[in-house]
Amino acid sequence: MVSDDILRIHLQELRRGTVVVASLVALRQPGYGYALLQRLADHGFPVDANTLYPLLRRLEEQGLLTSEWNTEERRPRKFYQTSDDGETVLRLLLTDLSAVQKSLTGLTEGVDR
Structure with missing residues (x-):
């Protein structure tokens, strides 16, 4: 029988690559990290915050996301959105x-085949 740990590791690896795709899809409409x-x-697509926030920064550095700070609310939030290059990559x-x-x-x- 396969242990839960082995299964968890392989499921995590499978999901890791799809989180980029899922994030680019979800951020076609602006959204903030949380x-x-x-x-x-x-x-x-359960993702740990310690995984998602570096991913968002990396996608922004690559030009696949744009970002803008919303300071109108009590707590400033950085909103992300899929860029035109992000749409192409997606x-x-x-x-x-x-x-x-x-x-x-x-x-x-x-x-x-």
Whole structure:
């Protein structure tokens, strides 16, 4: 029997790559970090804050997200949104993800390409 730890490690690895895609999709509409954490978790992508915030900074540095501070509320919040370059990368990632899913389906169903 496979231990829970081994399964958890492999599920974490599988999810790690999809968090970028999920974040770019979710941030097509502006959002701040904590709300994004909740939204991702609500859709089956639980992410630790210590993972998400560095990811947001990295995606912003890469030009895939834009950000803007909202200082109108009691507590200033940094809002992120998928940039035009982010949309381009997202389209390519979604295409590749679809191809991977098709390949996996073929493998699991025994279909040759």
